[in-house]
Amino acid sequence: MTNAATPARVRIFDTSLRDGEQSPGFTMSGAQKVLFAHALADLGVDVIEAGFPNSSPADFNAVQTIAREVRTTTIATLARCHPADIEACARSLQNAAAPRIHTFISTSPLHREHKLGMSKAQVIEHTIMGVELARRHVDDVEFSAEDALRTEREFLVEVFNAAVEAGARTLNVPDTVGYTTPAEIRALFEYLRANVRGGNDVVFSAHCHNDLGLAVANSLAAIEGGARQVECTINGIGERAGNAALEELVMAMKVRGAYYNVDTGIDTPKLLATSRLLSRITGIQVQRNKAIVGANAFAHESGIHQHGMLKNRDTYEIMHPQDVGWSDSQLVLGRHSGRAAVADRLRQLGYVLEDAQLDQVIAEAKALTQTQHVVSDRDLQRLVEGESFGPGWRIAALSLTDYGHRTRAHVDLSDPDGRHVIQSAEGDGPVAALFAALAQATGVDFELESYEVHSMGVGRDARGEANLSARIDDEVLAGQGTSRDVLEASAIAWLDIANRLLRDRKVLPRLAAVNG
Incomplete structure (x- = not known):
């Protein structure tokens, strides 16, 4: 020195x-x-x-x-x-x-x-x-x-x-x-x-x-x-x-x-x-917890950390996110988030709720984290407006067939109304074919920003986890899926994003009128 x-x-x-x-x-x-x-x-x-x-x-x-x-x-x-x-x-x-x-x-x-x-x-x-x-x-x-x-x-x-x-x-x-x-x-x-x-x-x-x-x-x-x-x-x-x-x-x-x-x-x-x-x-992404530029570098989900951030951001951040190119810190609403963070996010969205209403929204948001990584602003808006979350698109079955340098994916999906939709598509490899079939079946398509798969656990209990992210209109949406089969986990993660997009498209006009 x-x-x-x-x-x-x-x-x-x-x-x-x-x-x-x-x-x-x-x-x-x-x-x-x-x-x-x-x-x-x-x-x-x-x-x-x-x-x-x-x-x-x-x-x-x-x-x-x-x-x-x-x-x-x-x-x-x-x-x-x-x-x-x-x-x-x-x-x-x-x-x-x-x-x-x-x-x-x-x-x-x-x-x-x-x-x-x-x-x-x-x-x-x-x-x-x-x-x-x-x-x-x-x-x-x-x-x-x-x-x-x-x-x-x-x-x-x-x-x-x-x-x-x-x-x-x-x-x-x-x-x-x-x-x-x-x-x-x-x-x-x-x-x-x-x-x-x-x-x-x-x-x-x-x-x-x-x-x-x-x-x-x-x-x-x-x-x-x-x-x-x-x-x-x-x-x-x-x-x-x-x-x-x-x-x-x-x-x-x-x-x-x-x-x-x-x-x-x-x-x-x-x-x-x-x-x-x-x-x-x-084509190689940095890990989410990478210092400075990782997706979690300025993200906070723990209720204790979020409470401190709301009081004074210096409690848990030693630099401003804008200093390195991030637009702001993120208080991620997930299963570890506390009451203060949810209430603050709702106030930012223009909602001031009574204690009983707030408790209900928090309980429903916690339940939602059982099926998706985080609770977005639009998710909170829908919960406040009383909208129930249906099951969305789900996988009934999938199979893949390789021939030559191409792969054909065959998917059997259950749509939000419980009807079966069957679709096949080809691609240069199993993942490309699978995502193409899902896009054709659901009518939703988006460009992935990152795609990662890894193993959770060891031995017979090991499961595959897939993490996807897509950038849509300057917003990054993340999807996660787990299964004993990594391709099924990838399909679940893809549908996680697709279901979120479909819900957003459905309620955006009504929310715009409510908040107008």
Whole structure:
């Protein structure tokens, strides 16, 4: 922690397009990488690591396009201390407004022996060659000592001394395998800053992996030790367990600004939109309880928490949801909600009820949570207006048949009036076919924003749970289903949303007249 009066600036180096994109499940097309690079620049990151140009022609072309189009931030490319890698970086960055070549070599005993087959002297020789060659092409050169946290301290100083003398402006200290702890990495940065020649004239950088779940904590500790650049990714994507999550790091520095006395140039209200863009591009959603950008990050269902929030939101929130892109906090009305939260939500909707009426609505709302996740505003309105909730569409039977590359789904449903409706549809896989058949049978269709299935329980008692979400008219509707069969659970979750939509369409005109 610094005691300076003016907050120090910490550079945000985003490697979502390099370290993040190369991890399983997160590969992006060239066009997607360019789109996301523009979003990162708009977010305000200082450095975008756009890729590893010598790894493939596609990566080279994507980097070249990003370098040409993104003009407001530094564009970095990665290279081993190999001439071919560095030359490819230089060619891809020819049109960049602010180019950086980021070159690296492994330094730990384990990597020297088993990965490189090099002596300490050879590692230093390659370091000098790589940095000097990169400096012939660009002024801004970053050097990384791969597996730095498992490298002998004295040798790490030797390597960094050589890199600084060869022209490196930024020295990166990667915890490549997520091995370190906060106290250890803080001490290492303090040691390096005190012992590397010219250490006051370069920027020390931290690149922490999350194998032990400590990437953000270690990055913050590195800042306490003097790091003034942190390398991170949106949503924490990256090799194995990922990297330090940009949104968590930035908000930790912002919320605890008085402690760290550092600042960044990130436009934090754009964090949520950037996170969601990455999820749409990769098709991989963040978990609901993910810090900052998860669906539950500013949602409260517990009656105790809701009561505190209604009195003073600071009781259970350490930041404003608007600061990271959410429109507001959510007091979710579910089975754990209390009387105060339901009464407050009804007042917001324009209803002031007598105690007996309120007790009845609360009881009916609690009963409703037995068949659906949450009670929406429209659900409350219907309960106040005395409308009963029918069973909606239900599954009587379903079956699927695979043939070739297609699947046919056959569904037998019971409609809200108890009549049977039978429908079949085809799709590219069982889920697509199933949802198509449900849409045709019910006359309801919507585009899913997320779809997740997982197991509940173990052994013979295990059940599948499906969670869906769909965005309709700027509102996110969630559906849940459980069954011993995951496809039946998926169908139940889909119908959960469909039934909600059908009820809303039925009563909206009458509610508009009542509240007019």
